[in-house]
Amino acid sequence: MVVRLADVAKEAGVSQATASRVLNGSSRKPAEVIADRVREAAERLGYFPNAQAQALARSSAGLVGLIVHDIADPYFSSIARGVQHGLAGTGYQLLLSSTDRDGEAELAAVRAFMSHRTDGILLAGSRGLEDDDVLAAAIGRYQDNGGRVAMIGQPLPGAGGIEVDNAGAAGLLADELLGLGHRRFAVLAGDSSLVTARDRVEGFVGRLREAGFEPEAVLEGAFTRDGGHASLRELLEALPVGAGAEQLCVFCANDVMVLGALTALREAGLRVPDDVAIAGFDDIPTLADMHPSISTVRLPLEEMGRSAGELILAVAGVGERSVVVGEPVLRESTARVERRATA
Structure with missing residues (x-):
């Protein structure tokens, strides 16, 4: 049986309008002893307030x-x-x-x-x-x-x-990587039509150029895990990596791209960081648990x-x-x- 508001009102011995004001969140409420009686009646009968009625009563859907x-x-x-x-x-x-x-x-x-x-x-x-x-x-x-x-x-x-401040934070990451002695860089830029991707790449590359370095490649792709995988495979076809080449440092415009890039590196038999260093942006929760753990920009x-x-x-x-x-x-x-x- 469907329990109606009228049933609750009858059980509590109050008018239906009073029951509605108690159960639907109206700012006009009766005395607390009456409100308690209405709530107890609703509990006994198993009545659930109507969300639309609540929204109308308090002028808010919640x-x-x-x-x-x-x-x-x-x-x-x-x-x-x-x-x-x-x-x-x-x-x-x-x-x-x-x-x-x-x-x-x-x-x-x-x-x-x-x-x-x-x-x-x-x-x-x-x-x-x-x-x-x-x-x-x-x-x-x-x-x-x-x-x-x-x-x-x-x-x-x-x-x-x-x-x-995506550009500023990416520039700070570039400073840290330069400070570690990295000199060969490539960028997996993601989707350049997105403001976030554009700002992160511009901030990172701009700071490299201020320090006198130019990335060897800036590759666009999807701003996703699969985009990182595809872009890293494309990068390996374009640049000397591993087998005696100087270590390459790859910046990915977000962390999920890093996850795809890591898979591509494993498939190619390359080691991180010995052959390729890699860094991302966001610090998604699982990143610190990867092996090796991944450098990134932490956002709260x-x-x-x-x-x-x-x-x-x-x-x-x-x-x-x-x-x-x-x-x-x-x-x-x-x-x-x-x-x-x-x-």
């Missing part, structure tokens, strides 16, 4: 939407975990949409969250170099109607959030998500932006190795 490019990517799953922590104890529930880096899917997710009356929308991940006027317009309408929007990783016009991914979750609920500060600068972390994959003369 929902926050998070849009990521790929939930299987540890970068995004770490951010999602952080957002959950930021919302913990607030009464808000998190809705998640993964778009597989498809612009139309991202726009559809924004519209779906708008139709579900979410109180806020978080967008995590890199923006494309081309302005997305349709997405910006949809978000603008959402904000005009009281919705809150924040970005994680890349800014969007009219929205605050957590921004990453969970903390970024937590801060964004808190920000989306802070109406006064929702338009603010904070900038995160990553920290280079040197591990076994870029250990100093005596350079060998080319045969």
Whole structure:
């Protein structure tokens, strides 16, 4: 039997309007002794409040939407975990949409969250170099109607959030690698149409050039594990590596590309770091457990998500932006190795 609100009201000896104010979160609540009686009646009868009725009662759906490019990517799953922590104890529930880096899917997710009356929308991940006027317009309408929007990783016009200084952090990593004595460099650049990939590559290569070094190759590809695998195989066909060649240091524009590149190196019978040193960017959770452990730029991914979750609920500060600068972390994959003369 379906238990209705009217049944709870009758059981508690109150009007249906009073029962609704107690169970659906209205700001107009009766005396606590009456509210306790209503909640006890609902518990006895097994009544569950209607989410739509709750939203109407408190003028809030109690929902926050998070849009990521790929939930299987540890970068995004770490951010999602952080957002959950930021919302913990607030009464808000998190809705998640993964778009597989498809612009139309991202726009559809924004519209779906708008139709579900979410109180806020978080967008995590890199923006494309081309302005997305349709997405910006949809978000603008959402904000005009009281919705809150924040970005994680890349800014969007009219929205605050957590921004990453990708170029600056990549430059810091280049400094550290130069300090270890690395002199031969190659870059697996990922997708150059993404702002994140472009900024990381420009920051890294720019610092090398300031120090008087030019990368021997800059290869574009997918900003994914498979992209790293394919780009590293292409690199091995283009440059002398191993077999007496001076050690090559490869910078990958993100850590999941490193994972694919490591597989390609193993398939080619090459050793890290003896033949090829390798470094990434993000410090996804599994990276330090790899063998050898992988040098990278550490971003506080969970903390970024937590801060964004808190920000989306802070109406006064929702338009603010904070900038995160990553920290280079040197591990076994870029250990100093005596350079060998080319045969």
